[in-house]
Amino acid sequence: MDETGLKVLEVFRNGGNSVSNMVVGASGPFEKRQMRIYRFFSGKGQTFVQEVLSDGFTGNLVTDGAACYENWTNAHNGLHPDMAVVHAGCMAHARRKFVEAAEVRTDYQEYRKLGKKKQEAYLAEYPRLKSLVEVIELMAGLYRIEKKCGEGKLDPQEIGEVRQKEAAPLFRQLTKHVEKMREEYSPSGKAGQAVKYFLSRKESLSAYLKDGEIPIDNNKAERTVKPFVIARKGFLFSDSKRGAEATAASFSVLQSAVDNGLNPEKYRRSKVL
Numbered sequence: 226m227d228e229t230g231l232k233v234l235e236v237f238r239n240g241g242n243s244v245s246n247m248v249v250g251a252s253g254p255f256e257k258r259q260m261r262i263y264r265f266f267s268g269k270g271q272t273f274v275q276e277v278l279s280d281g282f283t284g285n286l287v288t289d290g291a292a293c294y295e296n297w298t299n300a301h302n303g304l305h306p307d308m309a310v311v312h313a314g315c316m317a318h319a320r321r322k323f324v325e326a327a328e329v330r331t332d333y334q335e336y337r338k339l340g341k342k343k344q345e346a347y348l349a350e351y352p353r354l355k356s357l358v359e360v361i362e363l364m365a366g367l368y369r370i371e372k373k374c375g376e377g378k379l380d381p382q383e384i385g386e387v388r389q390k391e392a393a394p395l396f397r398q399l400t401k402h403v404e405k406m407r408e409e410y411s412p413s414g415k416a417g418q419a420v421k422y423f424l425s426r427k428e429s430l431s432a433y434l435k436d437g438e439i440p441i442d443n444n445k446a447e448r449t450v451k452p453f454v455i456a457r458k459g460f461l462f463s464d465s466k467r468g469a470e471a472t473a474a475s476f477s478v479l480q481s482a483v484d485n486g487l488n489p490e491k492y493r494r495s496k497v498l
Contacts, residue, residue: 226250226277226288227446229454231265232462233469242268247473248277249449252484253285255381255438259484261449263473267466271296283308285436287443290314290426311436314429315443320364322419327357329415356406357416363399367392371441384437393434400427452480 230244237243246266252259266273271293278286280301288294298312327333332351336358339347348355370392374384403423410417423430433439453476463469482492 226274226286226294227443227450228273229450229457230269231457231469233265233267233464233466234462235465236267244269245469246270246273247450247453247469248273249446249453250277251445251449253287253438254440254445259481261477261480261484263449263453263476263480265466265469265473278310280305281308283310285311285313285432285439287313287440287446288315289318289443289447290422290429295429311432311439312429313432313439314426316364316367316430316433317442317444317447319419319423319426319430320361322415322422323357323360323364326415326419327354327361330354330357333357353409353416356402356409360399360402360406363395363402366395367399367441370395379437381437385435386437388434388437396431396434400424400431449480452476 226248228246228248231247232243233245236245245268248264248266250260250262250264252261262277264273264277266276271291274293274297278297278301282301283305286294286298295312298310302309332347332354336344336347336351336354348358370387374387377383379387400423403420406416406420407424410420412418412421433441456476463472478493479489482489
């Protein structure tokens with residue numbers, strides 16, 4: 226799941242937030258029939274998780290790590306232990322924060338200009354930069370394992386076995402490294418914020434290691450958001466809540482058709498609808 230903003234003039238005119246939520250959900254990568262759902266929610270409240278998933282949801286929930294998803298999972302599992310949900314975090318979000326922390330450093334800009342041999346010597350002179358680079362490289366190692374699984378067209382069970390053998394030890398190494406960094410960086414700086422983000426979510430970030438059906442990141446949901454964001458650049462806003470809901474319904478049908486290899490225009494005109 227993921228979400229993005231949408232301006233709805235009716236909500237704003239009635240004293241509500243100027244920006245509301247367009248929430249999206251996408252099927253897991255191994256579901257035979259793929260589905261993409263768009264739901265409009267007035268305002269920026271976080272009750273949408275319960276409204277989208279409801280009490281009957283079970284399985285895996287992959288998100289960007291926003292607190293509302295973790296809160297809902299904990300509440301749901303407490304009330305329905307027989308239908309437990311596994312909340313998995315997004316490694317891409319965690320990695321992005323460390324990359325952003327590196328990119329604001331002038332020594333990182335110089336480091337990027339050097340050849341590989343000179344880079345090693347350069348990092349020896351800048352231990353804090355070295356810590357950031359090592360985190361990024363360890364995360365890249367986790368993604369290389371995922372790429373190998375994808376190229377080998379492994380099934381979920383095989384992916385789970387590879388992750389336990391190769392990715393789990395690497396993730397433990399990554400966690401220990403980030404824990405050491407907690408003492409090196411101010412919590413208010415970009416690097417400190419990246420460390421805090423990772424360590425506060427290490428359980429959800431490691432959830433994918435235990436289940437081959439869980440992706441390493443939330444990129445599929447982010448790709449589901451993208452067509453709407455591109456379209457929003459053209460229409461800018463919705464005049465009414467009803468219009469926003471109609472937009473969500475249209476995107477759900479059309480993007481689900483695309484995800485299942487169907488021609489969305491032909492599907493829209495078919496007798497099925």
